[in-house]
Amino acid sequence: MNHTHPFQSIYRHGFARLAVAIPAVRIAEPAFNAERTIALARRAAAAGAVLVLFPELGISAYSNDDLFQQTALLDAVEQAVAEIAAASSELNALLLIGAPLRHEGRLFNCAIALCNGHIVGVTPKSYLPNYREFYEKRHFAAARDAINDTIRIAGQTVPFGADLIYEAPAIPGLAVHVEICEDLWTPLPPSTFAALAGATVLCNLSASNITIGKADYRRALCMGQSARTIAAYLYSAAGLGESTTDLAWDGHALICENGDLLAESQRFCDEEQIIVADVDLERLQQDRMRQTSFSDSIGDYRERLRAMRTIALPLTAPIVTDLRRDVARFPYVPNDPATRDERCYEAYNIQVHGLIQRMRSAKVEKVVIGVSGGLDSTQALIVAARAMDRLGLPRRNVLAYTMPGFATSSQTRTNAHALMAALGVSAHEIDIRPSALQMLRDLGHPAGEGAPVYDVTFENVQAGERTSHLFRLANYHNAIVVGTGDLSELALGWCTYGVGDQMAHYNVNASVPKTLIQHLIRYVIRSGELGEEANRVLADILATEISPELVPATANSDDKPAQRTEEIIGPYALQDFNLYYITRYGFRPSKVAFLAMHAWGDTSAGAWPEGLPAADRRAYDLPTILHWLRVFLYRFFQISQFKRSAMPNGPKVGSGGALSPRGDWRAPSDASAAVWLAEIDRLIAEVDVG
Ligand SMILES: Nc1ncnc2c1ncn2[C@@H]1O[C@H](COP(=O)(O)OP(=O)(O)OC[C@H]2O[C@@H]([n+]3cccc(C(=O)O)c3)[C@H](O)[C@@H]2O)[C@@H](O)[C@H]1O
Ligand SMILES: Nc1ncnc2c1ncn2[C@@H]1O[C@H](COP(=O)(O)OP(=O)(O)OP(=O)(O)O)[C@@H](O)[C@H]1O
Numbered sequence: 001m002n003h004t005h006p007f008q009s010i011y012r013h014g015f016a017r018l019a020v021a022i023p024a025v026r027i028a029e030p031a032f033n034a035e036r037t038i039a040l041a042r043r044a045a046a047a048g049a050v051l052v053l054f055p056e057l058g059i060s061a062y063s064n065d066d067l068f069q070q071t072a073l074l075d076a077v078e079q080a081v082a083e084i085a086a087a088s089s090e091l092n093a094l095l096l097i098g099a100p101l102r103h104e105g106r107l108f109n110c111a112i113a114l115c116n117g118h119i120v121g122v123t124p125k126s127y128l129p130n131y132r133e134f135y136e137k138r139h140f141a142a143a144r145d146a147i148n149d150t151i152r153i154a155g156q157t158v159p160f161g162a163d164l165i166y167e168a169p170a171i172p173g174l175a176v177h178v179e180i181c182e183d184l185w186t187p188l189p190p191s192t193f194a195a196l197a198g199a200t201v202l203c204n205l206s207a208s209n210i211t212i213g214k215a216d217y218r219r220a221l222c223m224g225q226s227a228r229t230i231a232a233y234l235y236s237a238a239g240l241g242e243s244t245t246d247l248a249w250d251g252h253a254l255i256c257e258n259g260d261l262l263a264e265s266q267r268f269c270d271e272e273q274i275i276v277a278d279v280d281l282e283r284l285q286q287d288r289m290r291q292t293s294f295s296d297s298i299g300d301y302r303e304r305l306r307a308m309r310t311i312a313l314p315l316t317a318p319i320v321t322d323l324r325r326d327v328a329r330f331p332y333v334p335n336d337p338a339t340r341d342e343r344c345y346e347a348y349n350i351q352v353h354g355l356i357q358r359m360r361s362a363k364v365e366k367v368v369i370g371v372s373g374g375l376d377s378t379q380a381l382i383v384a385a386r387a388m389d390r391l392g393l394p395r396r397n398v399l400a401y402t403m404p405g406f407a408t409s410s411q412t413r414t415n416a417h418a419l420m421a422a423l424g425v426s427a428h429e430i431d432i433r434p435s436a437l438q439m440l441r442d443l444g445h446p447a448g449e450g451a452p453v454y455d456v457t458f459e460n461v462q463a464g465e466r467t468s469h470l471f472r473l474a475n476y477h478n479a480i481v482v483g484t485g486d487l488s489e490l491a492l493g494w495c496t497y498g499v500g501d502q503m504a505h506y507n508v509n510a511s512v513p514k515t516l517i518q519h520l521i522r523y524v525i526r527s528g529e530l531g532e533e534a535n536r537v538l539a540d541i542l543a544t545e546i547s548p549e550l551v552p553a554t555a556n557s558d559d560k561p562a563q564r565t566e567e568i569i570g571p572y573a574l575q576d577f578n579l580y581y582i583t584r585y586g587f588r589p590s591k592v593a594f595l596a597m598h599a600w601g602d603t604s605a606g607a608w609p610e611g612l613p614a615a616d617r618r619a620y621d622l623p624t625i626l627h628w629l630r631v632f633l634y635r636f637f638q639i640s641q642f643k644r645s646a647m648p649n650g651p652k653v654g655s656g657g658a659l660s661p662r663g664d665w666r667a668p669s670d671a672s673a674a675v676w677l678a679e680i681d682r683l684i685a686e687v688d689v690g
């Protein structure tokens with residue numbers, strides 16, 4: 001983290017801007033190639049990139065064949081390298097260029113690292129392809145055949161080897177390794193070892209000719225290598241100008257990060273190209289830290305890793321504020337409809353599968369569920385009905401109860417009945433007001449005598465009476481209670497502990513975030529599996545405002561809920577965003593705010609998940625983002641862990657994480673939120689002043 005940078009700067013938040021360039025080349029014309037390399041390097045550095053990767057043998061061109069053995073060409077290459085090195089003195093960037101270099105009486109296919117006017121290191125190719133269309137062993141020696149670990153070039157002696165890692169002390173987390181094309185095609189690429197030794201940015205200078213289907217293969221290799229090494233993987237394949245005597249070239253550039261594709265060039269392009277992405281170095285370090293098997297692999301290769309050499313670069317972190325990276329507004333809900341449907345299919349089936357297994361092992365054929373007419377109990381009811389279908393049991397074995405209280409609106413009550421009828425479950429209604437009043441009177445609470453005192457006790461008495469009824473109904477009917485509370489509510493502690501909706505025998509929604517629930521219901525509607533009437537009710541439920549309906553509406557409020565959940569705990573859209581980045585990656589609050597600002601600050605651009613109501617498609621300014629993030633931090637870290645520590649069983653649905661103490665999230669119930677609140681309060685003070 002660069003503490004001295006303003007909040008808006010990407011380098012303050014652990015990002016680094018990296019670029020891959022595909023210049024035009026001329027075969028055996030190093031002077032021209034150097035000029036194009038310098039031009040693109042200047043453009044990339046002017047855009048804030050601190051690293052610019054170029055293709056394999058780009059200074060000579062890759063497709064020189066036996067021209068590589070001509071002294072005039074090799075002299076011209078060295079001259080060009082010296083020129084590019086000199087030009088790098090005015091750029092705040094590490095340049096990685098490809099060239100054939102003479103060394104120890106042989107020729108090596110090299111990646112040359114240039115920074116601040118100097119050649120800082122040279123990496124020879126480890127694996128020379130010599131099969132099918134490739135003849136590299138005819139011209140080059142491999143890294144392992146070098147005698148010395150330094151090379152003399154352009155009057156300098158510099159480190160030489162496949163074991164070099166470049167670090168920039170001013171950009172924490174930036175540690176760069178370089179390999180060359182075929183190196184990635186091998187079972188154990190050099191970059192794998194570099195990653196274990198700490199390299200976070202793995203670069204590949206390539207001259208991969210194109211054939212049908214090969215682009216997909218390269219993409220899979222790069223994305224796979226970035227995932228396996230928990231690193232960024234940058235790839236630059238030669239294009240425009242390479243010889244088409246027998247082959248063709250597509251100029252394929254890629255930037256991947258831990259399995260995600262961040263940027264890709266346009267292939268077969270007639271123009272030179274630069275692709276740029278802001279790589280999240282902190283995310284990579286966070287994931288390596290939590291994936292402890294990564295560390296086990298380090299132990300296996302300790303001797304080899306210890307021998308790797310580190311070279312410090314005099315780079316500075318530039319101030320860059322236009323984040324070049326997609327930040328999804330809904331981290332739990334993909335925008336792409338096909339991907340979203342796939343996720344919904346998985347989530348829904350995981351929920352159904354979880355409940356089926358629990359019913360089998362508990363030897364019960366019935367479930368009890370409270371149906372409010374809200375989103376969560378609707379989804380849980382659909383899952384319960386589906387579980388009965390799969391078990392070959394009648395849907396009437398779902399014992400569904402709607403239990404109106406003091407604040408139940410006619411809309412949710414009507415929807416609850418219509419839904420139970422449409423699904424063909426056993427539908428019942430229990431008025432909880434008499435038992436709730438009894439309890440309020442027993443407590444000596446004024447509401448027991450009709451006084452309008454609507455405090456937390458008043459709310460929890462109703463939630464408690466419902467839960468108490470459901471558990472005793474389960475005893476009576478030899479059934480289990482299906483829980484309905486979702487992940488977002490658990491994160492915020494927005495549920496009534498113990499004898500309340502926090503408890504169930506099995507909670508199918510426990511790891512489903514609120515922002516996903518509505519899409520699960522939409523997915524079920526689209527599938528048509530529940531019929532037209534059910535679909536009509538489901539559509540109405542989707543359109544109902546979220547409320548716990550525990551506080552009565554006033555006389556003139558038109559039967560609308562007095563308690564609007566999102567006015568109290570914040571918009572679920574923002575709280576799910578906060579939840580994801582804080583629990584999945586452990587980011588500090590200011591970084592979450594920075595990401596939220598990019599995702600939610602300007603909503604005129606970027607995609608929305610289809611079907612999302614217009615009212616939910618709104619922007620949030622930075623003060624609003626910070627306000628609700630602070631609410632999240634206080635509720636999540638300070639007051640609600642005890643509710644999660646005692647949460648019932650339920651299946652983990654998403655890779656984003658669950659909050660079960662037996663799963664993704666173990667935390668003490670008596671921790672303090674002080675460090676998180678202090679961090680965000682410093683930021684609030686800072687942006688106010690700014
Ligand atoms: N660390 C800790 N370890 C053990 N116990 C701890 C504790 N911190 C507080 N407590 C105790 O826990 C109690 C507070 O927890 P709790 O009884 O749950 O009550 P509380 O969290 O204060 O209230 C529940 C809230 O959830 C809302 N709610 C309820 C039901 C459904 C929904 C919905 O929309 O889905 C929302 C409701 O509107 C209300 O604001 C207090 O008695 C407190 O002393
Ligand atoms: N009127 C009601 N009838 C039956 N059960 C209810 C009723 N109100 C709440 N519940 C039960 O308590 C759970 C929590 O209720 P609440 O409405 O406060 O929050 P919610 O998380 O928004 O749930 P939902 O979306 O299902 O309404 C519900 O899922 C449901 O199981």
Ligand SMILES: NC(=O)CC[C@H](N)C(=O)O
Binds near residue numbers: 056181183
């Ligand atoms: N230049 C290279 O090393 C090319 C080899 C690589 N296997 C490819 O086909 O793209």
